[in-house]
Amino acid sequence: MEQPQFDKNKLIEHWMDASDEDFNAMVDIYETKRYSWALFIGHLSVEKLLKALYIQVNNEFPPLIHDLLRLAERCKLALTEEQEKDLDTITRFNIRARYDNYIKAFQLMCTPEYTSEWMGKIKLTRIWIKKLMI
Secondary structure (H helix, E strand, O other), rough: OOOOOOHHHHHHHHHHHHHHHHHHHHHHHHHHOOHHHHHHHHHHHHHHHHHHHHHOOOOOOOOOOOOHHHHHHOOOOOHHHHHHHHHHHHOOOOOOOOOHHHHHHHHHOOOHHHHHHHHHHHHHHHHHHHHHHO
């Protein structure tokens, strides 16, 4: 099925703006000590940037997936092993549809130190993706 026409630059800008907004929300949520939610929103900020990159690279709407590694592969990115591991870990922060026991275990894992470390990795991942879009 053929995709409808769209304004590529406007759609990319939408995803990038939404990513920036989520990144700022992640920082704000961290300050409230809701660490698992901060990482969840951090995942969304990376996902939205990858979807912007997907549009730029593939000239079509991004797929309706949340797996960051799969999105990166569909953007035709050559990833290092470390980047693959980081994207896989950040994908696990997408806790919205998880079972209660998984969410509880994830919340216990999200100490201030762990969350701060992964927020830093999310920040670096976003910088890397943005550089690819120049």
